[in-house]
Amino acid sequence: METCRRNLFALPEHVYRKFRAVAVASPAGRLDGSRLFDVQRRGILGNVPLFTRLGHGLTGRMITTEEDINTFVDGRYREILWFSSLNTGWLNTVNRWHFPDAKIPAVPGKSAGFDYFGVPLYFAVAACGLLAVMLLRGKLRMFHLAWGLTLLGFFFVIMLTANVRARFRFVFDPFWFIYIALLAETILLGVKAVIRR
Numbered sequence: 634m635e636t637c638r639r640n641l642f643a644l645p646e647h648v649y650r651k652f653r654a655v656a657v658a659s660p661a662g663r664l665d666g667s668r669l670f671d672v673q674r675r676g677i678l679g680n681v682p683l684f685t686r687l688g689h690g691l692t693g694r695m696i697t698t699e700e701d702i703n704t705f706v707d708g709r710y711r712e713i714l715w716f717s718s719l720n721t722g723w724l725n726t727v728n729r730w731h732f733p734d735a736k737i738p739a740v741p742g743k744s745a746g747f748d749y750f751g752v753p754l755y756f757a758v759a760a761c762g763l764l765a766v767m768l769l770r771g772k773l774r775m776f777h778l779a780w781g782l783t784l785l786g787f788f789f790v791i792m793l794t795a796n797v798r799a800r801f802r803f804v805f806d807p808f809w810f811i812y813i814a815l816l817a818e819t820i821l822l823g824v825k826a827v828i829r830r
Contacts, residue, residue, distance in 0.1 A: 637793070648792040656752045657728045658799035659720055660806060664713035674706050730754045759809040762816030769819060784808060 637644060677684050681699060688696030692705055732751035739746035763784070766777040788805060795801040 644789075644793060648789055651797050652792050652802075653749065653752050654797050655799040655802070656756065657724070657731070657750045659724055660799045660801075660803035661720060662800070663717045663720060665717050666712050669710045669712060670706060673710060674703065677702050677706065727755055728753045732757075755809060755813060758816060759812040762812030762814075762819070765819045766812070766815050 640647075678699060681702070684691075684702060685697050688694070688701070692709075694701075694705070696702055696705060731753045734751045735749040737747050737749050763781050767774070767781045769777070784805070788802075791801050
């Protein structure tokens with residue numbers, strides 16, 4: 634809290650940079666061999682004594698050695714190729730249009746260079762949708778105002794405090810598309826109102 638208080642005006646940029654670092658990544662990850670087998674095996678083999686104590690309760694069989702663990706992982710986990718394929722197609726579609734990328738040059742002896750991908754445009758369109766429904770006059774204006782500010786505040790806190798992982802925006806993903814649809818509806822209603830005049 635003290636660090637945040639002393640750097641109050643730097644927080645929005647910090648949140649944006651953390652968000653940008655994972656904006657093109659999938660919050661769900663891929664359900665392929667690397668994710669299912671390697672990550673699970675590494676997690677289990679990282680604490681063999683604990684897993685051997687809990688193994689029977691977790692798996693329904695006695696697990697006492699690393700060989701038992703490998704047999705369990707190899708026998709129970711399966712790649713879900715259709716999901717990985719669908720996920721890749723979805724990401725390629727929604728990330729196609731984005732703000733410009735940046736190349737961060739290497740600093741000799743300190744850091745390697747990397748590509749800093751631009752934030753996909755659908756996030757900006759969703760933000761415009763959120764603002765549009767918050768400003769639109771009507772019975773639900775106060776609801777949209779309260780909910781929109783809550784969503785923005787929650788997003789800000791999650792991005793500020795969580796480590797840099799796409800999975801932390803998982804809860805927000807449906808709302809991007811809800812607010813894109815609401816923006817489209819708001820524009821359509823505005824056009825209809827102008828035509829009727």
